Every structure is written in C-alpha cells, then in structure tokens.
Amino acid sequence: MAVREFAERGADLQLVGIQKRFPGFTAIESLDLTIPAGSFFALLGPSGCGKTTTLRLVAGLEEPTEGRILIGGADVTATKAHQRPVNTVFQSYALFPHMTVIENVAFGLRRRRIGDATSRAHEALKLVELDHLAQRRPQQLSGGQQQRVALARAIVNRPALLLLDEPLGALDLKLRRQMQLELKGIQEEVGLTFLHVTHDQEEAMTMADTVAVMNRGAIEQMGAPAELYDLPRTAFVANFLGQSNLLTGEVVGTTPTSIAIDAGGHRVVVPVDRAQVHRGRITVGVRPEKVSLHREAPAEASDRNVLGPGRVIDVSFSGVSTQYLVEVAGIGTLLVFAQNIGIGPVAALGDEVWIGWSVEHGFGLADLAPDEGRFAADDSTSSLAVQAREELVAELGES
Amino acid sequence: MAFAAFATTEAQPQAPRRRSRIALFLLLPGIAYLILFFLAPLVSLLLTSLQQPNEFGDIGVYDYGFNWQNYVDVVSVYWEHIVRSFGYALVATVLALAFSYPLAYFIGVTARRWPLLQGLMLVLVIAPFFISFLLRTLAWKQILSDESFIITSLKALSLLAPDAHFTGTPFAVIFGLTYNFIPFMTLPLYTTLERLDLRYLEAGSDLYASPFTVFRKVTVPLSMPGIVAGTLLTFIPAAGDYINASRDFLGGPDTQMMGNVIEANFLVTLNYPAAAALSIILMAAILVIVGVYVKRSGTEDLL
The missing domain is CATH 3.40.50.300 (P-loop containing nucleotide triphosphate hydrolases)
Structure with a gap:
C-alpha cells in the first residue's frame, strides 16, 4: 500500500x-x-x-x-x-x-x-x-x-x-x-x-x-x-494577492470601533481592528468583489461607505462576473466586480453610478499605496515569462 | 542538442521525402568528387595490394594479379609494427583524454562566468595550429634531445642515467602523439561541456549523489558525444601517424609504426604491394575498432 x-x-x-x-x-x-x-x-x-x-x-x-x-x-x-x-x-x-x-x-x-x-x-x-x-x-x-x-x-x-x-x-x-x-x-x-x-x-x-x-x-x-486575502497588511500584499481598491487620506475621525479618513473629499470608514495604523496619512482598501454598484445615490448609512457619483469608463464581461472601472472625482479609478446573477444593477459605459461597500469589508494598510500601478493586472494566470514575452511582442508591434 | 545522440531514433517522425531530380543534380559534383578522389584511389590501392612481382622486371615493377600472399607476408613481417601502432595510439588517446577533459571542463563549465577567460583559453588551445605540425614536432625533438637543457639538467640531478636518451624511445613517440592531438581532443569535449546544463548536476547532488558520483553518473554520460568524437579524432590519425615515430623526429628504430613502414615500403624499397596491403589492413582495422567502439558507447548518431 x-x-x-x-x-x-x-x-x-x-x-x-x-x-x-x-x-x-x-x-x-x-x-x-x-x-x-x-x-x-x-x-x-x-x-x-x-x-x-x-x-x-x-x-x-x-x-x-x-x-x-x-x-x-x-x-x-x-x-x-x-x-x-x-x-x-x-x-x-x-x-x-x-x-x-x-x-x-x-x-x-x-x-x-x-x-x-x-x-x-x-x-x-x-x-x-x-x-x-x-x-x-x-x-x-x-x-x-x-x-x-x-x-x-x-x-x-x-x-x-x-x-x-x-x-x-x-x-x-x-x-x-x-x-x-x-x-x-x-x-x-x-x-x-x-x-x-x-x-x-x-x-x-x-x-x-x-x-x-x-x-x-x-x-x-x-x-x-x-x-491573507481578507486582511492584507501591506499595499504589496493587497495588490499581489488578488486585486484591491486602495484609497489614501488623512485620518479625520476616530471612534472606539472605527476610524474615518478623508480620501479626496470623501469620507471612508474602516474598523479599528482591521487597520494597521490609526493616525496620520493612511491607506485603506477594499476588494473589488465586495464593492457594489448603484444607479442612484444610496441612502447614507453608518455601516456603509459610499463614493460617488462616478462614471463608468470601462466594462469588461468575463462570464462569471463583469468588471467595471469607475472614475470618481478626487479619488481616481475604482474597480468593481459584479457577479452576473441576474439581479442588481447593470451599468453601461459612460453611466453615472455610485459605489458602496460594507465598512467591515475594508482594511487599513501598514504602508501607503504607491501612486501608480494601482490596478496593474496580476490576475493573469500565464507565467511571468509568458507575460514578459507578450509585453515585448506588444511593444514590438507598436513600433 | 547534445542529447540527440541519446534519443532513440524510432520515435522521431519520418521527414516527408520528396524525390527530386534537382536534388540529384545538385549532388552530382559531390558524387563525382568522391568517385574520382576516394573510390578510384581505393580500388587502385586494393588492386596494388594484390600485385605480384614481374618475373623479369626491375625492382619496383609489378603485374596485376591476385596475390593474397602479400597480406600474409606483411602481417608476418610487420605484426610488431601493427600492434605497436594501435598500442601507441591507444595510450596517446587515453593520455590526451586525461589531459583534455579537465581542461575542456574548466573552459566550458568553470569559466562560463568569465567569457573573456574562456575565449583566451580557447585561443591558447587552438594557437599551436598556427605553426606547422612538423615544425612543432621538430621543436620537441630539440627540447628533448640528449644535449638539451632539460635532459642535461635531469642527468646532472641524477634523475636520469648518464647514458639515457629520451628521443627514440616509446615515451617520446607517445609524448609527441599526445601533444599533437590534444587540440583535437579538447575542442569536441569543449563543445559538449559548454552546452552541459548544470541543472542536471544540481539535480544529481539533490538526489544524494556525491560530487564524484555526479561526475560519473551525470557529467560523463552527458558529455559522451564529445568524448567519442574527441577519441575518434585522436585515435584514427594517431594510429596512422608517421611523423612522431619517424627517426627524423621523435622516434627511433624500435618505435616504428605502421605509417613509417608504409612510407618505407612505398618510397624506399619500392615494394608497392606490401605498402598497399599494409594500408588496407590499417584502414580495415580502424574501421572495425571504431565501429565496435561507437556501437558500444551508444552514440551511433555520430556516425
């Protein structure tokens, strides 16, 4: 045996x-x-x-x-x-x-x-x-x-x-x-x-x-x-292990259970026990599949973060889910994965939308997010060598 | 690929065959060349080896015939030279391999990180080719002669008997053969070792093989194509060599090899049938030895 x-x-x-x-x-x-x-x-x-x-x-x-x-x-x-x-x-x-x-x-x-x-x-x-x-x-x-x-x-x-x-x-x-x-x-x-x-x-x-x-x-x-996926500690982990929406801002309010930051004029709240740093300039994040899309401004609620209005600048359908890229003034682009389960709003390119997520899904990082490459796609399953080759081919094709 | 030599041929797909007249036409010059300069002389040599002396003729005049006795005669007269030729060639090949393998390994594997050193060492291996083979052998005769600095110093130190010689001995001939064929051994070894994938060696040591076992079980088998090519390139010409063993170079009366005997029969005693018979024997013996060797080392693809 x-x-x-x-x-x-x-x-x-x-x-x-x-x-x-x-x-x-x-x-x-x-x-x-x-x-x-x-x-x-x-x-x-x-x-x-x-x-x-x-x-x-x-x-x-x-x-x-x-x-x-x-x-x-x-x-x-x-x-x-x-x-x-x-x-x-x-x-x-x-x-x-x-x-x-x-x-x-x-x-x-x-x-x-x-x-x-x-x-x-x-x-x-x-x-x-x-x-x-x-x-x-x-x-x-x-x-x-x-x-x-x-x-x-x-x-x-x-x-x-x-x-x-x-x-x-x-x-x-x-x-x-x-x-x-x-x-x-x-x-x-x-x-x-x-x-x-x-x-x-x-x-x-x-x-x-x-x-x-x-x-x-x-x-x-x-x-x-x-x-690791649920609570990444650093911006590197948040982006290398899956994808994340990262927002950076000053801490503007603290309660015993949560802290709030001001990200480009929007108030974003994360639970205290899910944040690594509690004062100063910090980066908070949320996974794109935890974010939901709204066609109209949702009612303010203490347990939800709402950003908007924003504009859908890219829609890509991938079978199981649809990925929306939403541009919000003062923040930049945010990624939303919406499950294609037949319910919930469907947005088209250029639509005005609001996005929101439950406060408990947010996380605060120990370091600040780098300014660029926030959405550098790393969900590709091809190996790094293959990716490098594809990039090279694309580059050669352009010139 | 170095490993192509190990791949079993049956698995390879048959390349599509196209019979084309143009291909045959393009082959013509090559075929004509081979017929004219290889096949015709070979047949001529074979016929010469069967000639018999002209009854009333001068020395060196022979008639065509089927005098098989020539072969028996040369073997019975020159068997010592035949054995000596292959013995010397074998010893020289083994010595050249023992010297060249570490050298080729160093150039091809150890020196990989320093391409400049690699290139320099390769140039040094090839450099002797810039000077004539004859001149180099003659130079060694000078260096190793009885009056040379080396021999007189050795005698002064009593490391050599006062009446000892070096030139004219089997050692000198084997030394000359080894020296002259080292580049032919080193270069094929270098080309296989240079492509040796070191990850196989790492895998070997990961699987509990000591450095010596890795060498024996992985490095040597993987460099077999180079070893076979190098030994063939050394053994075949060394067996027929007549320069090193010649009395004018490093040899003496007791070190004559087949090449010297063939030369003497052709050019001195004008016994053409004997020389031709010896040449045929040399060729046939080398063919048999090489065939068995390549078959046994499992690198048929080299042929």
Missing part, C-alpha cells in the same frame, strides 16, 4: 536570521521562518523577490551569507546538498536525459544504497500514474508527464522536506489546475512537509495551508490563504 510505504512524516524547517548576498546585490535581507512538519507551505512573490534563492539555500545548492538552517531540529547549514534529507522538484524538472524514467526515479534510492530500488521506484511511478511509461526516455514524455516523473523522483526518497520550485510554471492552465489538485492529494497522502515556491497567487492559495508573501528579499506577510 502506497500510504504505508510513505508513512514517514516530514520534518519541520527552521530558517534563523538568513541573509544571502550575491556580488552586487542582496537576494535575502533577513529571513526568519518556521515551517511545521507535515504542512504545505507556499512562498509567494514576484520574480526576483528571493523566493527561489530561499529554496536553493534550503536544498543546499547555495550557501547563506549569514544565518542557520535547521531541518527537524538538526543544523544542516554546513552540509552539502547530497547530505541533506531534502529533495527538490525543479522548475525545469532536470530529468536526466540519458536515463529512462525508471532509472531517473531510482537514482536517489541507488545513491543511498536502499534495497529493491526498482520496485520502490515502480511504486512511486504508480502513485503518479505513470508506471506504464517506465521504460521511456524523459524527452519522449509530455510536459505534464515529465512534471509527474520529477515529482515521483523526489518523493520516492521520502525526504523530510520536499521543495517545489514553480514546478507547474511550464504547464498550460488546465493541466496546471489538475496537477495542483494531484499535488495537494499526494501531500495529504504521504504526509511530507512541502515547501512550494511560486509566483502564481491562485496556485499558492489553492494548494497551501500557509502562504508567505515575499517581496524584495523579505517576507511581507504570512498566514492562511483566506486570512
């Missing part, structure tokens, strides 16, 4: 005061992190934020400039990659092209001189449902199959800690969704500790128990996916 075969539990990982400097730049400023045994932990961040460097430090492929790495309580900072009880599923899969699939999977077992390596390898291949392709070469497999072989090659060793370096980045959307579910299933089945590095916020939220959002070599915020 596969479950019994991989019954060994994962170990916890501790990073203590990690710093990594490369000639010319600092990849990781200062990182303290504890990942409990058996959890599925995701490191989420844009490219260049230091998440892959963190992974490589844990794998032993890089040495930290400062700090210690502990796996299951044992200090492994000074050990080499091949001495650590850690396996990696590489972004490129890095399946050995000169070996068959089964030889690839058995590679780690043979290095550790574990008996009946071949039958264990077959068992791991059965887990990822690829045992019938055991004699093929990796380059004869599709991307999704290669990804599963890479996964089998890593978990067959029953590592204390499994590192996943954007393993789904090269797959198309449908396959990626399927692999996300499979990976999560395997993690629950084998009970290993997974450390998953990704720039795909949806992937991180669907799969991980705990998500840490990394930016510029430091962790901005860490927590359960729902918690």
Whole structure:
C-alpha cells in the first residue's frame, strides 16, 4: 500500500536570521521562518523577490551569507546538498536525459544504497500514474508527464522536506489546475512537509495551508490563504494577492470601533481592528468583489461607505462576473466586480453610478499605496515569462 | 542538442521525402568528387595490394594479379609494427583524454562566468595550429634531445642515467602523439561541456549523489558525444601517424609504426604491394575498432 510505504512524516524547517548576498546585490535581507512538519507551505512573490534563492539555500545548492538552517531540529547549514534529507522538484524538472524514467526515479534510492530500488521506484511511478511509461526516455514524455516523473523522483526518497520550485510554471492552465489538485492529494497522502515556491497567487492559495508573501528579499506577510486575502497588511500584499481598491487620506475621525479618513473629499470608514495604523496619512482598501454598484445615490448609512457619483469608463464581461472601472472625482479609478446573477444593477459605459461597500469589508494598510500601478493586472494566470514575452511582442508591434 | 545522440531514433517522425531530380543534380559534383578522389584511389590501392612481382622486371615493377600472399607476408613481417601502432595510439588517446577533459571542463563549465577567460583559453588551445605540425614536432625533438637543457639538467640531478636518451624511445613517440592531438581532443569535449546544463548536476547532488558520483553518473554520460568524437579524432590519425615515430623526429628504430613502414615500403624499397596491403589492413582495422567502439558507447548518431 502506497500510504504505508510513505508513512514517514516530514520534518519541520527552521530558517534563523538568513541573509544571502550575491556580488552586487542582496537576494535575502533577513529571513526568519518556521515551517511545521507535515504542512504545505507556499512562498509567494514576484520574480526576483528571493523566493527561489530561499529554496536553493534550503536544498543546499547555495550557501547563506549569514544565518542557520535547521531541518527537524538538526543544523544542516554546513552540509552539502547530497547530505541533506531534502529533495527538490525543479522548475525545469532536470530529468536526466540519458536515463529512462525508471532509472531517473531510482537514482536517489541507488545513491543511498536502499534495497529493491526498482520496485520502490515502480511504486512511486504508480502513485503518479505513470508506471506504464517506465521504460521511456524523459524527452519522449509530455510536459505534464515529465512534471509527474520529477515529482515521483523526489518523493520516492521520502525526504523530510520536499521543495517545489514553480514546478507547474511550464504547464498550460488546465493541466496546471489538475496537477495542483494531484499535488495537494499526494501531500495529504504521504504526509511530507512541502515547501512550494511560486509566483502564481491562485496556485499558492489553492494548494497551501500557509502562504508567505515575499517581496524584495523579505517576507511581507504570512498566514492562511483566506486570512491573507481578507486582511492584507501591506499595499504589496493587497495588490499581489488578488486585486484591491486602495484609497489614501488623512485620518479625520476616530471612534472606539472605527476610524474615518478623508480620501479626496470623501469620507471612508474602516474598523479599528482591521487597520494597521490609526493616525496620520493612511491607506485603506477594499476588494473589488465586495464593492457594489448603484444607479442612484444610496441612502447614507453608518455601516456603509459610499463614493460617488462616478462614471463608468470601462466594462469588461468575463462570464462569471463583469468588471467595471469607475472614475470618481478626487479619488481616481475604482474597480468593481459584479457577479452576473441576474439581479442588481447593470451599468453601461459612460453611466453615472455610485459605489458602496460594507465598512467591515475594508482594511487599513501598514504602508501607503504607491501612486501608480494601482490596478496593474496580476490576475493573469500565464507565467511571468509568458507575460514578459507578450509585453515585448506588444511593444514590438507598436513600433 | 547534445542529447540527440541519446534519443532513440524510432520515435522521431519520418521527414516527408520528396524525390527530386534537382536534388540529384545538385549532388552530382559531390558524387563525382568522391568517385574520382576516394573510390578510384581505393580500388587502385586494393588492386596494388594484390600485385605480384614481374618475373623479369626491375625492382619496383609489378603485374596485376591476385596475390593474397602479400597480406600474409606483411602481417608476418610487420605484426610488431601493427600492434605497436594501435598500442601507441591507444595510450596517446587515453593520455590526451586525461589531459583534455579537465581542461575542456574548466573552459566550458568553470569559466562560463568569465567569457573573456574562456575565449583566451580557447585561443591558447587552438594557437599551436598556427605553426606547422612538423615544425612543432621538430621543436620537441630539440627540447628533448640528449644535449638539451632539460635532459642535461635531469642527468646532472641524477634523475636520469648518464647514458639515457629520451628521443627514440616509446615515451617520446607517445609524448609527441599526445601533444599533437590534444587540440583535437579538447575542442569536441569543449563543445559538449559548454552546452552541459548544470541543472542536471544540481539535480544529481539533490538526489544524494556525491560530487564524484555526479561526475560519473551525470557529467560523463552527458558529455559522451564529445568524448567519442574527441577519441575518434585522436585515435584514427594517431594510429596512422608517421611523423612522431619517424627517426627524423621523435622516434627511433624500435618505435616504428605502421605509417613509417608504409612510407618505407612505398618510397624506399619500392615494394608497392606490401605498402598497399599494409594500408588496407590499417584502414580495415580502424574501421572495425571504431565501429565496435561507437556501437558500444551508444552514440551511433555520430556516425
């Protein structure tokens, strides 16, 4: 039985005061992190934020400039990659092209001189449902199959800690969704500790128990996916994890339960316990799907924020919902996601509308929102490389 | 791709074939060239190797015939030279590989971060080609001769017996062969190692392989196309080489290789059938050895 075969539990990982400097730049400023045994932990961040460097430090492929790495309580900072009880599923899969699939999977077992390596390898291949392709070469497999072989090659060793370096980045959307579910299933089945590095916020939220959002070599915020989404602490998290409407203004009134700011002449209220900073100039935000659209000015209510009148400057229909871009004088543009459930107002381009949301859905950030790029679209599910290429193509097309 | 050599050919889709007269027409010059300058001399060589001496003729006059005895004669007379040729070539190939692999690895992998150093080192590997092969070998003869600074110093230090020689010994010939063929070994090794994806090495060490095991199980198999190409480029010409082993260069009477014997038979004793038979034997032996080697190393695609 596969479950019994991989019954060994994962170990916890501790990073203590990690710093990594490369000639010319600092990849990781200062990182303290504890990942409990058996959890599925995701490191989420844009490219260049230091998440892959963190992974490589844990794998032993890089040495930290400062700090210690502990796996299951044992200090492994000074050990080499091949001495650590850690396996990696590489972004490129890095399946050995000169070996068959089964030889690839058995590679780690043979290095550790574990008996009946071949039958264990077959068992791991059965887990990822690829045992019938055991004699093929990796380059004869599709991307999704290669990804599963890479996964089998890593978990067959029953590592204390499994590192996943954007393993789904090269797959198309449908396959990626399927692999996300499979990976999560395997993690629950084998009970290993997974450390998953990704720039795909949806992937991180669907799969991980705990998500840490990394930016510029430091962790901005860490927590359960729902918690992070509901109450982002910084403007970076608010915009990287989903999208947000951010409003900046001076605090003009405080009650024991709420604080009010003046954002371009509009009064916006947030609950005190959902705001990180309570005085001075602060930024508050609300998720676009929590905002509702009104064709007429709604009645003032103490538990609702209302902005308006504004003008609809863009409408885009996406099946499940419709996205409205509303320009409000003194504030700028705000994004509204309206579910297409057949009730509620429908606005057309150029219509005058009011928007409102429940006070309890707002959040106050610890830092100020940057002035530009508030609505930089990051809901794209294509990988960063693909996005970069599309941008380049668009740029070349213009000139 | 370096890995193309490992891909099984059956999986590759058949390229659409189009029979075209134009293609045949374009091939004509090449075919004519091969017939004229390869096939015709080969047939001529084969016929020469079967010639028999003219009964009443002068030295060096032969009649066409089917004198298979020529082959038996040359093997029984020159078997030592045949064995020596392949022995020297093998030792020189192994030494050149041992010297070139670390060098090619350094240029192709370690020096990747410094393209300038990489370029400079490549130039240094190729630089000997700017000077004639003969001149360089002659220079080594000077450097290693009995009166040279190196040999006299070694003798002064009693590291070498007072009556010892270096030129004229098998060591000198193998040294010369190794030296002359190092660039032929280094360049193909460099081209495969330069494309070596280091992520495979990282994957190897991630899967509990020590640096030595990674080298043995990952680096060497992945650089096999370069190793095979380099050893062939060294072994084939080294087996037929007649410069290094020549008495005029680094060799002596006891180090004659097949090339020297063929040269002597053709140019000195005018025994054309014997020289031709030896050439055919050399060619056939190399073909067989190379065929077995390539088959065993699993890089048929190189041929």
